[in-house]
Amino acid sequence: MIELVYQNSTADKGFKKDFFEKISNTIVKELNLKEKSLNISFNIVGENRIKELNRKYRHKNKVTDVLSFPMSDKPLRKLHATSYTPQASDFGDIFICLPFAKKQAKSENIDVERKLAQLTVHGFLHLAGYDHEKSAKDAKEMFDLEGRILNKLSVF
Incomplete structure (x- = not known):
């Protein structure tokens, strides 16, 4: 189950929590995380905020599209389904610059x-x-999976 904490700090309020919940539920299903209890914070921000975060945490003084901050140093993709049960609020934060x-x-x-x-x-x-x-192999794996998940989102 996914619990989404949603905050939009931009003037554009056209995108609501349910938009991101639908996408997140598709991701959870595709990654076979349905039995996990995941809390994720989604933050829709402006250019100044994303630039500030990018500078502070990645040492890149520029605007970017998305930043992710995992709460665990144990990536879910590398753990067996039975070996890890996330606690509430330990999955992470996503910041998207609208x-x-x-x-x-x-x-x-x-x-x-x-x-x-x-x-x-x-x-x-x-x-x-x-x-x-990390590597071309990791990039291919991630972008292939990203494409498969996006293809499952029939609305888009």
């Missing part, structure tokens, strides 16, 4: 909803322990 996502959607000629779905999946996979920056 203005930047809108710019990306426009430049990629896709709907903002599709872009937000992609960023949500991407951020969630990072929380689960996937990392496209």
